[in-house]
Amino acid sequence: MAGSGLVDQLKKQLEAFTASLFSEGFLDDQFTQLQQLQDESNPDFVVEVVSLFFEDSERLLNELAKALDQQNADFTKVDAHVHQLKGSSSSIGAQGVQRACIAFRNCCEEKNIEGCLKCLQLVKQEYTLVKNKLQTMFKLEQQLLAAQRTSFPM
Amino acid sequence: MDPCNCIEPQWPADELLMKYQYISDFFIALAYFSIPLELIYFVKKSAVFPYRWVLVQFGAFIVLCGATHLINLWTFGMHSRTVAVVMTTAKALTAAVSCATALMLVHIIPDLLSVKTRELFLKNKAAELDREMGLIRTQEETGRHVRMLTHEIRSTLDRHTILKTTLVELGRTLALEECALWMPTRTGLELQLSYTLRQHNPVGYTVPIHLPVINQVFSSNRAVKISPNSPVARLRPFAGKYVPGEVVAVRVPLLHLSNFQINDWPELSTKRYALMVLMLPSDSARQWHVHELELVEVVADQVAVALSHAAILEESMRARDLLMEQNVALDLARREAETAIRARNDFLAVMNHEMRTPMHAIIALSSLLQETELSPEQRLMVEMILKSSNLLATLINDVLDLSRLEDGSLQLEKGTFNLHSVFKEVFNLIKPVASVNKLLVTLNLASDMPVYAVGDEKRLMQTILNVSGNAIKFSKEGSISIAAFVIKSESLREYRNAEFFPVPSDGHFYLCVQVKDMGSGISPQDIPKLFTKFTQTQPLATRNSGGSGLGLAICKRFVNLMDGHIWIESEGLGKGCTASFIVKLGFPERHNETKLLFVPKVQANHVQTNFAGLKVLVLDDNGVSRSVTKGLLMHLGCNVTTVGSSDECIRVVSQEHKVVFMDVSMDCYEVASHIRERFGKRHERPLVVALTGNTDKATKENCIRFGLDGVILKPVSVDKMRNVLAELLEHRVLFEAM
Numbered sequence: 055m056a057g058s059g060l061v062d063q064l065k066k067q068l069e070a071f072t073a074s075l076f077s078e079g080f081l082d083d084q085f086t087q088l089q090q091l092q093d094e095s096n097p098d099f100v101v102e103v104v105s106l107f108f109e110d111s112e113r114l115l116n117e118l119a120k121a122l123d124q125q126n127a128d129f130t131k132v133d134a135h136v137h138q139l140k141g142s143s144s145s146i147g148a149q150g151v152q153r154a155c156i157a158f159r160n161c162c163e164e165k166n167i168e169g170c171l172k173c174l175q176l177v178k179q180e181y182t183l184v185k186n187k188l189q190t191m192f193k194l195e196q197q198l199l200a201a202q203r204t205s206f207p208m
Numbered sequence: 209m210d211p212c213n214c215i216e217p218q219w220p221a222d223e224l225l226m227k228y229q230y231i232s233d234f235f236i237a238l239a240y241f242s243i244p245l246e247l248i249y250f251v252k253k254s255a256v257f258p259y260r261w262v263l264v265q266f267g268a269f270i271v272l273c274g275a276t277h278l279i280n281l282w283t284f285g286m287h288s289r290t291v292a293v294v295m296t297t298a299k300a301l302t303a304a305v306s307c308a309t310a311l312m313l314v315h316i317i318p319d320l321l322s323v324k325t326r327e328l329f330l331k332n333k334a335a336e337l338d339r340e341m342g343l344i345r346t347q348e349e350t351g352r353h354v355r356m357l358t359h360e361i362r363s364t365l366d367r368h369t370i371l372k373t374t375l376v377e378l379g380r381t382l383a384l385e386e387c388a389l390w391m392p393t394r395t396g397l398e399l400q401l402s403y404t405l406r407q408h409n410p411v412g413y414t415v416p417i418h419l420p421v422i423n424q425v426f427s428s429n430r431a432v433k434i435s436p437n438s439p440v441a442r443l444r445p446f447a448g449k450y451v452p453g454e455v456v457a458v459r460v461p462l463l464h465l466s467n468f469q470i471n472d473w474p475e476l477s478t479k480r481y482a483l484m485v486l487m488l489p490s491d492s493a494r495q496w497h498v499h500e501l502e503l504v505e506v507v508a509d510q511v512a513v514a515l516s517h518a519a520i521l522e523e524s525m526r527a528r529d530l531l532m533e534q535n536v537a538l539d540l541a542r543r544e545a546e547t548a549i550r551a552r553n554d555f556l557a558v559m560n561h562e563m564r565t566p567m568h569a570i571i572a573l574s575s576l577l578q579e580t581e582l583s584p585e586q587r588l589m590v591e592m593i594l595k596s597s598n599l600l601a602t603l604i605n606d607v608l609d610l611s612r613l614e615d616g617s618l619q620l621e622k623g624t625f626n627l628h629s630v631f632k633e634v635f636n637l638i639k640p641v642a643s644v645n646k647l648l649v650t651l652n653l654a655s656d657m658p659v660y661a662v663g664d665e666k667r668l669m670q671t672i673l674n675v676s677g678n679a680i681k682f683s684k685e686g687s688i689s690i691a692a693f694v695i696k697s698e699s700l701r702e703y704r705n706a707e708f709f710p711v712p713s714d715g716h717f718y719l720c721v722q723v724k725d726m727g728s729g730i731s732p733q734d735i736p737k738l739f740t741k742f743t744q745t746q747p748l749a750t751r752n753s754g755g756s757g758l759g760l761a762i763c764k765r766f767v768n769l770m771d772g773h774i775w776i777e778s779e780g781l782g783k784g785c786t787a788s789f790i791v792k793l794g795f796p797e798r799h800n801e802t803k804l805l806f807v808p809k810v811q812a813n814h815v816q817t818n819f820a821g822l823k824v825l826v827l828d829d830n831g832v833s834r835s836v837t838k839g840l841l842m843h844l845g846c847n848v849t850t851v852g853s854s855d856e857c858i859r860v861v862s863q864e865h866k867v868v869f870m871d872v873s874m875d876c877y878e879v880a881s882h883i884r885e886r887f888g889k890r891h892e893r894p895l896v897v898a899l900t901g902n903t904d905k906a907t908k909e910n911c912i913r914f915g916l917d918g919v920i921l922k923p924v925s926v927d928k929m930r931n932v933l934a935e936l937l938e939h940r941v942l943f944e945a946m
Contacts, residue, residue, distance in 0.1 A: 084923045088836065091843040091926065099839050107832045137873075142832035144901065144923065 064198045071194060080184050084147030104188055107146050111181055114139045118174055122167070132170060133162040139177070150180040226284060233277050240274025262309075262316055269309045272302035343499075350499045353381040358510045367518040371403050374511050378486065379405045382500055385453055385489040390440060391482045392417060392462070399440070399483055415439045421457075426481050431458040431501040431508075440485050453488030454496050458508045460484055463516035484508055556611050563604050570597045610762055620769055624796045625665035627658060627719075631692060634672045642680050647688055649676075654693035658717070662794035667766045671774075674759045675723045675787045683727030686784070692721045695790065703790060708773035716794050718772070726784040730776065738776055739764045767791055819933055822846045825894070827857045827870035827879070837869060837899070840929050854879050863887060865894040867936060869920075872900035872907060877914040884915050895936055899924065908943065918942040 075081045092099040114135050121132050140155035142148075154177040161169035244267035251263055279295045357377045361370050375387045386406055390399040398414040399422065415422070421438045434441060436452035462480040486504060488494045574594045582590060609618065635651045642649045672690070679688045695703065697712035703720075704710065710718055730738065739760050760774075767774040770791040778785035824846045828834040834850050841848045849865070851857045854875045861868060861883060868883065870876045880896045887893030897918035898911050911919045918941060920932055935942045 083925075087923070087925045088839070091836075091839045093843060096839060096842060103832065103835045103839065106835055110831050138830055141830040141871075141901075145830065145833040145836040147923075 061198070061201050064194070064201050068191070068194045068198055071191060075187055075191065080148070080150050080187050082147045082149040084144065086147070088146060101192060103146055104192075107142050107148070108185060110142050111139060111151070114142075115174075115178060115181065118177075122170055122174060127167055127170070129162050129165050129170075133159060136162060136177075148181075148184045150184055151177060154180045230281065230284065233281055237274045237278040237281075240270050240277060244270050262312055265305065265309045265312055269302070269305040272298060272305055276302050346497075347499055350503045353377075354503055354506050354510075357381065357507055361507075361510055361514045362517075365518050365521045367515060367522070370511065370514045370518060374484075374507060375403055375405045378504070378507060382486065382503070383489065384486050386485075386487045388440075388485045389460075389482060390415070390485065392480050396480065402482075422483060425457045425483060426459050429459065429505070431456045431496075431504040433496060434485075436487070440483060441487060451491055453490045453492055453494060455485060455487045456496055456501065456504060457483055457485045458504050460508045460515070461512045463512055463519075484511075552611070556608060560608050564601075567597060567601045567604060571601060606759070606762060610765070618765075618769070620664035620667060620766075622662055622794075623665060624660055624662050627661045627793070628653060630665060630669050631672070631690070634669060634676060635690070637673065638676050638680060641677075642688060645680060645683070645685075647680060647683055647686065649680075650687065650689045652689065652691040654691075657692060657694055657719070658795065660796045661717075661719070662796055663770065663791070664766075668770070668791065668793075671763045671766050671789065671791075672721060672723075674763050675721070675789065678759065679723045679725035679727065679785075679787065683725045683784075686726030689724045690721070691724075692719060694718065695720050703773070705773075708790070710771075710773075710790070710792070716792050718790050719793055720788060720790045722786055722788040724784065724786045729781050729783040729785050730778040731781050732778075735776060735778065739774070763789070819937075820845045822867070822933070822937075823865050824848055825857065825861055825865045825868045826850045827852075827854065827868065827876075828899075829853065829871065829873075833871065837924075840924065840926060841869075843926060844930055844933065846933075858882055861894060863892065863894070867895045867897060867933070869897050869899055872898045872911075872919075876916070877910065880914050880916050895940060897932075897936065897942070912943070 076085075088100050088103060118132060118135050118139075121127055121135065136155050136158045140152055140159070143151035143155060154173065158170065158173035158177055161173050247263055247267060251260065275298045276295070279291065279298055282291050283295060357374070360373045360377050364370055364373070371389055375389060378384065379387045384405070386404065388401060388405070389403040391402040392398070393400050393414065397417055399417050401413040419439065421434050422440065425432045425434065434455050434457045436442075436455045438455075440457065441452075441455040459481040460483070462482055484504075488496065571594065574590055574597060577590050578587070578594065631651060631653055635649065639649055676688065676690055695710075695718040700710045700712055700718065703718075764774050767789050770793070772789060772791035774787070774789035776785055776787045822845070824841055826834060826837050826841065826848055828837060828850070829852055831852075834852070838848045838850050849860060851860050857868070857870070857879055868879075870879060876896070876898050883894060883896055895917040896915075897920060898907075898916055899920050899922055900907055901922040908919050918932075918936060920928075920942070924932070932942060
């Protein structure tokens with residue numbers, strides 16, 4: 055039987071990890087709001103939304119890579135995609151990605167193809183980072199839930 | 209033969225005598241005949257002789273005399289009776305004419321004599337006129353010389369040229385031997401030889417100024433003849449053999465700018481004169497004529513004027529040079545100051561960030577540390593760390609704020625806020641501190657004080673807090689009262705002073721806040737220093753709480769930025785003090801169509817929390833945002849339908865939907881108009897609310913124009929959405945302050 059010690063430990067680990075995500079600027083207050091929306095009627099709200107975010111972002115990043123790869127890149131289209139990505143990231147509180155998108159939009163306004171490529175790299179980087187972090191967080195959550203289920207309340 | 213009256217000659221042999229008589233008579237006759245001829249000839253020549261008739265008479269007389277003598281020629285020998293008759297006639301006629309002539313001459317000769325006198329008189333007159341003519345001519349020439357001299361003198365503004373030219377021209381005009389100018393020395397006690405005509409390098413020869421001859425010259429404005437032996441005229445040693453020419457001296461007033469007082473224009477009271485000495489050539493026996501003296505006087509005056517002009521010019525040139533120097537220096541100083549300010553700003557900007565980051569780290573980690581398991585000593589230590597670092601953080605903020613305030617880079621953040629709640633918050637914050645010191649705090653808000661006002665809420669609160677904090681800090685016992693009221697327009701004038709000039713205006717009101725305490729008070733001489741940075745009125749030893757001394761200085765800056773005034777009154781040490789300040793706040797706006805409401809602070813017990821089954825429609829093309837908004841609304845209990853495009857929205861929307869939330873990028877204006885048209889009356893149709901991350905006024909204005917019922921700023925928290933829904937359902941409109 056898993057003792058309360060393990061649950062506490064896992065809890066502390068999760069809390070520390072989550073706190074680090076906030077303090078390191080990966081997530082902002084919006085994510086907290088999402089977490090608040092999760093309740094009995096909607097137990098997997100956060101995971102659902104985040105998965106949706108992952109899908110959406112990957113699609114958008116592919117579109118962006120394709121659009122910038124062309125000879126005469128259509129900056130309006132690129133801007134539209136970045137706008138979408140910015141919207142999604144701000145909705146779930148992915149601060150890093152959102153900031154990178156803002157910079158990206160500036161490059162689009164200036165029609166600076168090299169700048170855009172650099173920004174795209176940056177956005178990809180941020181996205182990958184936050185995706186890993188969030189996935190780690192979910193794993194920790196799963197572990198915690200599992201530990202909680204197997205431990206009997208005293 | 210008739211007896212003749214002629215005497216027969218006694219000596220008929222004297223035929224010689226007869227011959228001589230004969231010849232003489234002949235010549236006499238000739239003369240007698242030629243004289244009238246001459247007379248006629250010359251009278252004809254001169255047309256002016258007035259006595260023609262006399263001449264005729266005279267001519268007749270002479271002719272007849274001649275005739276008589278001629279006829280006499282025939283009477284020497286035997287002559288006939290005819291001859292005798294002719295002779296007699298001639299004689300008779302001659303007698304008549306000569307008598308007439310004699311009588312005539314009696315009249316004429318005085319006249320002729322008077323002609324002579326008249327001629328003499330006219331000659332004298334002519335001579336006199338000639339003399340006068342000569343005089344006038346010399347005068348005119350003098351005038352010409354003066355004009356020329358003046359022209360020469362006034363054609364330059366250089367002092368030396370003026371004086372040199374004067375001497376040269378005077379020397380030339382008057383043919384002088386020597387011409388010299390003596391200028392008073394700086395001390396004014398001596399005259400120094402400054403310029404001479406012939407000697408080109410005058411030695412600095414001086415004479416004392418109070419010599420009688422000099423005084424004599426200075427006391428009159430005329431040219432004065434002086435002795436050639438006086439010290440000013442003895443310009444070079446001369447051997448005794450020649451007679452020095454006459455010397456004249458005249459004063460030249462040295463005018464100064466200050467002499468030109470309009471009030472006493474004719475009386476130029478100058479104290480300083482220069483002396484001009486002019487010497488006629490030696491051995492020339494020339495004398496100074498009046499017109500020459502006049503010339504000299506006029507020239508002296510002109511020189512005085514020219515010199516004063518030159519002096520003025522020199523003065524203004526000097527002033528201009530000085531100004532230019534000062535200008536350059538000021539420019540340099542300004543540039544240095546600007547550089548210094550820029551350096552300081554850069555430093556501050558860097559330090560701002562650099563100082564705050566570690567401060568925040570210290571504060572954050574210390575507070576986290578507080579949450580962990582600590583032994584009592586450790587807890588105490590952590591608390592001290594926290595307190596000190598909080599203090600330090602405040603200090604840093606104050607200093608940085610003040611610097612921004614100083615160079616005017618701080619701008620107030622205008623916003624609408626609840627005035628009453630500001631005071632309540634301050635009250636709540638200071639009450640615990642005050643009760644620790646056993647001080648009673650009372651808050652008194654006037655009933656006419658508006659609930660909402662436009663201004664900088666944060667800084668107003670900071671000011672009230674600071675002033676109240678000071679009251680508490682410096683009171684050991686008693687009570688503190690905080691009063692706030694609006695100053696009526698009529699009473700505004702009472703608060704005016706040199707620095708503060710309140711003007712009543714429609715959209716603004718003046719709020720007065722007074723904090724009275726019964727504490728240690730302030731002595732009158734310290735009151736002016738209160739608002740200066742970094743000064744503390746109490747000596748270090750008695751200061752009981754830390755403070756940088758910046759608080760009041762910052763408050764004063766804030767109050768000034770709010771077009772207000774802050775002052776402290778105290779009766780003296782130990783008698784408490786009253787701190788008051790007035791700030792200008794605005795009335796919140798009121799739109800005609802839509803009432804501007806605000807999402808009030810969370811007061812959960814007032815707000816409808818149960819939106820069970822409320823049908824809402826969410827329109828957003830971003831899947832993630834859509835899910836988040838949906839989750840949010842579902843969490844609040846709503847029945848949420850989501851659509852991804854405006855067409856779909858128009859298709860799906862129905863009367864049952866109470867609210868439609870749409871992302872502002874989605875042609876929301878079209879959808880809104882469509883809904884308005886389709887669903888008609890306001891109370892039954894769905895409310896259309898836009899969600900936007902855009903904080904510019906244009907978005908909000910567009911939304912109002914297209915008939916949207918509300919605009920909400922993203923990100924939306926749960927509590928915010930709760931309040932939003934409540935407001936919407938109650939008032940059916942909600943425009944968030946941008």
